[in-house]
Amino acid sequence: MIGYLLRRTGQAILVIVLVSIITFLLLHLLPGGAARAELGERASPSAIRSFNAANGYDRSLPIQYWDYLDRLFHGNLGFSYKTNESVSTLLSQDLPKSAYLSGLALFFTVLIAVPLGIYQAVRRNKPDDYVLTSASFVGYSMPTFWLALLLIAVFSVYFKLLPPSAPQSATVGGSITDPKGMVLPVLTLTIVGVASFSRYMRSAAIEALTQDYIRTARAKGATKWGVLFRHMLRNAILPIVTLLGLSVPALVSGNLITESVFNYPGIGLLFWNSAQTRDYPTLLALTLVVAVLTVVGNLVADVAYGIVDRRVRYV
């Protein structure tokens, strides 16, 4: 177990180093380099020279990379010239709001998808299972922004029940005190999540139901609900643990679209705005942060899987 943990962590660290190299190289792929990106197309050669000297861009690539890593380790993610704030400040403002949105969506996703998948597995190949499978298939094929627009069209334009934009408050506290505005963004992400999670839950539950221990439990006279919850659920829920870890990138991408449709000021919207203003330091720093979150998410899922499923042997 310890050996596996060490090796798995080592792999994760290697991946993070590679990601940092990728984002570092992307900065140097910018047309005309970082100086042109910041100072504009018409910057004079001397201005570019002094910008490069001031920021260390005139030194060799390996040394620059070392400096980049050094800054990262000191918590310095770069400076956004467009908003005139450090990227860490922007992140500390917007990350909690994104986490709040994703957390709510993930909570409702699991709350709905797990019972739904089990229900479908118990009723497999019956009409209601077909209807639910088709519905999740449609949800799965639907672009997130289209779903969000449909929800706005129905709930805001037609019924005038809910606001079409998310809470605009600068702090996460403001988002919490405006539950009405959170409904549509959370609903969007939840529908997308349920569509894919319930598919996995259904097949995991079907597989668990064919196992010998289920037959044994039935034979010894366990009730239907006892079998489902005491014996089947514990085993069928395992893939969901992995899926939770693996869903971090999808969740973040879904967030980007959802946040831009509902104008919710989280890191997705920050990224989108930065892409529009070509705010490269923010873009690269956010890419790195999101990638690190993903790697950590996968690592935690792998380890958690081993803790909940004792049959997994680490070699």
Place this chain on the structure above:
Amino acid sequence: MAIEHGLIAIPPTSSDDALVSHLVRPPRKRGAAVLSVFLENKLALAGFVVLVLIIGFCFLGPVFYHTNQVTSNLSVSNQAPGGSYPLGTDNVGYNELGRLMAGGQSSIEIGFAAAALAGVFGVLWGAVSGYFGGLVDSFMMRIVDALLAIPVLFVLLLMAAIIKVNALNLTLVVAFFAWLVPARLIRGETLTLRTREYIQAVKGMGGGASRSIFLHVVPNAIGTIIVNITFQVADAILVLAALGYLGFGIPPPAANWGAMLSQGVSYIYAGEWWLIYPVGGLIILTVMALNLIGDALRDAFDVRLQRR
């Protein structure tokens, strides 16, 4: 899901004799077997028909239905459907029906091209990685892990902010992040294939790596490859629509479905439904059709493996 479909797809047998004759019957050509299972799946057939119709609509439609999709005409902007505009016009006076065709062309072309490119590159990467194994494999797969760790949309927005967006660049960028999943899948298949006797035999007779990979590994993994490329096309079309929606598609006068939607949204309160629902419906239909075909192909290739 794949397994159940597979079980349903095996022809029903009335008696044991029929079962035996089914088992001892000489194996049909692989392509024919896959095709027959695919054709038994009604949903997939429907998906295929829908896809053909959409491709016909986008590529043959403009041949019969000429519209001006280059210059705008503000005097006929925001017209409701009717008369010479079956689906109305948008905010700068483009004929919406003709615009759907033009936008579909670029989505479908770029989607297929990116998926094909990603498929070829991913298969090569995965096959080489799996075939050589060891340190080469670890290193090549960590690169895949690193790229997979970055959410696609973030990288695409980042790239779109850096490069000049045109059809070729967009294809390359989408392909650049679509080869990762096929590479992983093919690597997995190669790991099991390389221990097979026929590959050992090639090695024993002095055959090189490229011979094994191209003549043995790739043909044996073709099912996985085709199925995955189908899903990659669907994903690419979704990603392109999202990019267009976020304002990073090919700039006007070029049309794309995502950008059409984001423009139409401004008129959602004005009740201009024709700017949103037709294009949204087309995106979903295209993606659903591709997903249905991909699911059915996976089942079809699964059954081939079961029958072997």
